[in-house]
Amino acid sequence: MKSWVRNGPVVVEVDGTAEGMRVVDYACVEALRSGADLVLAASYRAHSTFSPMRPTELPKPPGDLADAALRVAAAHVRHRYGYGLQLEAVSKDGSRARVLAEIAPHARMLIIGRTPKRGPQRLVAAQTNLNLAARVGCPVLVVPLSWRPSQVDRKVAVGIDGSGQSAEAVEFAFRAAAAREGDLIVVRAGLPPDHAFNDDDVEHSWISRADHTISEAVAAWTSEFPQVRLTRFLSGRPAAEAILHESEDVGLIVVGAHGSVPATDPVARRCVAAMPCPVAIVPHHLTVVERERLLEPRRPDIVTPMY
Structure with a gap:
């Protein structure tokens, strides 16, 4: 009987939204159940969104925004689940699929949120998640943003x-x-x-x-x-x-x-x-x-x- 179970960490994507915190909560529960470490992961694009038509509004660098989202998520985890959970936060520049594949090569599972889309866009988003599962190689859990325990x-x-x-x-x-x-x-x-x-x-x-x-x-x-x-x-x-x-x-x-x-x-x-x-x-x-x-x-x- 061959087993494909992995013993690595639980990796969860952090998108910086309030609804995304429910996905982080789901990942915390999964990590505590299995006794695994938790990795908060965020991707960003290094190019700036600066517009010369609005020179007085200088946006924060995307890397800083990703790090800020990770700090908020880490504080949420510590406040709700204490320090019994081994926690790591990683942000990387690159496409979402490439970054998550690099962060979770040996993960027990990767947990991502499912954005509320309608019509054909739902199937397109689902196909993107399936492609991500193929690229990462580990089980990918897709959690609706409306999820509650x-x-x-x-x-x-x-x-x-x-x-x-x-x-x-x-x-x-x-x-x-x-x-x-x-x-x-x-x-x-x-x-x-x-x-x-x-x-x-x-x-x-x-x-x-x-x-x-x-x-x-x-x-x-x-x-x-x-x-x-x-x-x-x-x-x-x-x-x-x-x-x-x-x-x-x-x-x-x-x-x-x-x-x-x-x-x-x-x-x-x-x-x-x-x-x-x-x-x-x-x-x-x-x-x-x-x-x-x-x-x-x-x-x-x-x-x-x-x-």
């Missing part, structure tokens, strides 16, 4: 698809449920599109296969975490809709980021965009066989003659 935080739900690409997500979900001393819901959804539940034999066959898929996925972790109460949820709905249905009664949704680039996974993208609770994006680590399969040359199906 509640009793449902003890419940964790994870979606599986029956492939080996869900292994890391299942492990992360078990560890998260154990740390919360809570329950775990394993969701298996997606009836094959060429079937319907009006056929009893088809329904029974699909339920049997789905239940067997869940048994195989959790077999390696039920013995290690016997205290985690497991609930199986089988649904004929599309995967994203089934997980969204469970999100109202849980404190954390765990999804595996599939494909060579996680942003190509539509289920993970919709989950990150639509869930009312925090979502953990757990990247899949390619095996040697999978990596070789991706690198092997593919012959085009259509050959276009060149004249």
Whole structure:
């Protein structure tokens, strides 16, 4: 049984907003649960926003603004959680994705906020977060800025698809449920599109296969975490809709980021965009066989003659 768990710090992005402090609070709770250090991270661009049309208004350097936001966040952490939490603050010049990837190469998890966007912008922001998860390599927790702690935080739900690409997500979900001393819901959804539940034999066959898929996925972790109460949820709905249905009664949704680039996974993208609770994006680590399969040359199906 191979484990992908990391023992590094919990890294949280600090954006300098009042709503962003809720994300910092979430990160503090996660760090205290796991006994990990907490790293406050901020990115900035060194170029100035000075306008020659308003020469009397000299803005503060972006680096100073980032450092000020980190000082406010650090003071908030110390005031609310005391000095039992090992704390570090880091600011760097560069793009958000590059800076967070540099600060969190060995992080236990990276925690970021989800800004309230509407329409297509929500999917664009979700795709950006998925790309960030692929670049960082560690689990990325996306926390809505409206998040507040509640009793449902003890419940964790994870979606599986029956492939080996869900292994890391299942492990992360078990560890998260154990740390919360809570329950775990394993969701298996997606009836094959060429079937319907009006056929009893088809329904029974699909339920049997789905239940067997869940048994195989959790077999390696039920013995290690016997205290985690497991609930199986089988649904004929599309995967994203089934997980969204469970999100109202849980404190954390765990999804595996599939494909060579996680942003190509539509289920993970919709989950990150639509869930009312925090979502953990757990990247899949390619095996040697999978990596070789991706690198092997593919012959085009259509050959276009060149004249």
